[in-house]
Amino acid sequence: MVRKLNKDKKVLMISVYAAIAFSGAGIVLGTLFQSQMILFDGLYSLISVVLSLISLAAATFMSKNDSRHFPFGKDVIEPLVITFKYVIILILVIGSLMMAIVSIFQGGRDVAVGAALIYVAISTLACLIIYRYLNKHASESTTGFISAESNQWLMDTLVSSGVLIGFVIAAILQYISSMQALVPYIDPLMVVIVSLYFIKVPLVEIRHSMREVLVMTPDNELTRKVEDVIYKIELKYDMEETILRISKVGSTLSIEVDFIVKKTSKVQTISDQDYIREEISTKIQDIDHTKWLTVSFTNDRKWAI
Incomplete structure (x- = not known):
């Protein structure tokens, strides 16, 4: 940089x-x-x-x-x-x-x-x-x-x-x-x-x-690319809901993902969570920006909003 x-x-x-x-x-x-x-x-x-x-x-x-x-x-x-x-x-x-x-x-x-x-x-x-x-x-x-x-x-x-x-x-x-x-x-x-x-x-x-x-959501192809990756992950691991926040400031793209996990979700351990984080990171690596990625998991929706 x-x-x-x-x-x-x-x-x-x-x-x-x-x-x-x-x-x-x-x-x-x-x-x-x-x-x-x-x-x-x-x-x-x-x-x-x-x-x-x-x-x-x-x-x-x-x-x-x-x-x-x-x-x-x-x-x-x-x-x-x-x-x-x-x-x-x-x-x-x-x-x-x-x-x-x-x-x-x-x-x-x-x-x-x-x-x-x-x-x-x-x-x-x-x-x-x-x-x-x-x-x-x-x-x-x-x-x-x-x-x-x-x-x-x-x-x-x-x-x-x-x-x-x-x-x-x-x-x-x-x-x-x-x-x-x-x-x-x-x-x-x-x-x-x-x-x-x-x-x-x-x-x-x-x-x-x-x-x-004002840290607003980017109004371009960046948002669509990230949304496509995250919502495919949501379906793949059977999450109850996903709350996604994206902002671009300068050359940094900030991505905050909160997965609401239910009993049937295919993520139960911290290792599972880290695996999903790595999967997301790999799938967005072609986006040509410095990325600040935060991925959280919770059973209670109040911690995600």
Whole structure:
């Protein structure tokens, strides 16, 4: 676990360095070209730097063993950090949307379209390369930090792609005399379109992370896999009832099983109980999460609820 977290930190540092470069270029060139969209891209990258550093600090903290103060682990830090990251992104998106709407009502913005077009083309390609790099490592990571970083760069790639299309349209309109009056509106209009599209992403991710912070049952295939294993065990050993609780926090999947045993159940000794625990552990070992498994047996239902 610690080795994988250290690998995650190295990958996160690549994201930090890239975000620093993009933020500096975006803010300077966005101001120079009078482009609200490029400035938005630069500010997004600047915030990404801060958020990436927070993820890096969280990954470093989680890699340090401290079972005395955190007897159940530090996994809750991961969804808390991810929630914070997406709240900040949501604030940026909403703020940019409002500024763009104001700009449209004020007559748009005159942008150096040619120079901006070159910058955005390079930016789009670079963002795509970084996204693919992070996405590759996200599938190998045991935490959600790399996945969250990958999502940030995917958003940036799609933003840059949309901006590129917008500037291509603006460049074409410049050569059509009857359409030239529309050119100043292209830049803020792109911000509006991109902002409306990306409001959904942080909202969905915040919802997923908050489910983990609140220790709710996972709303995905994980729950169905575990339920299938446990209820087959219930039938196999003729249990009276089974109470199953599942939660996912960070990379840890917590599974608590309480079997209500009746007289005819095929479990009578502690050895029988341990055998069932081992059977459950074996059948869920293909689930790619750190598992915290607790299996209890009782004749009285009150001890299971």
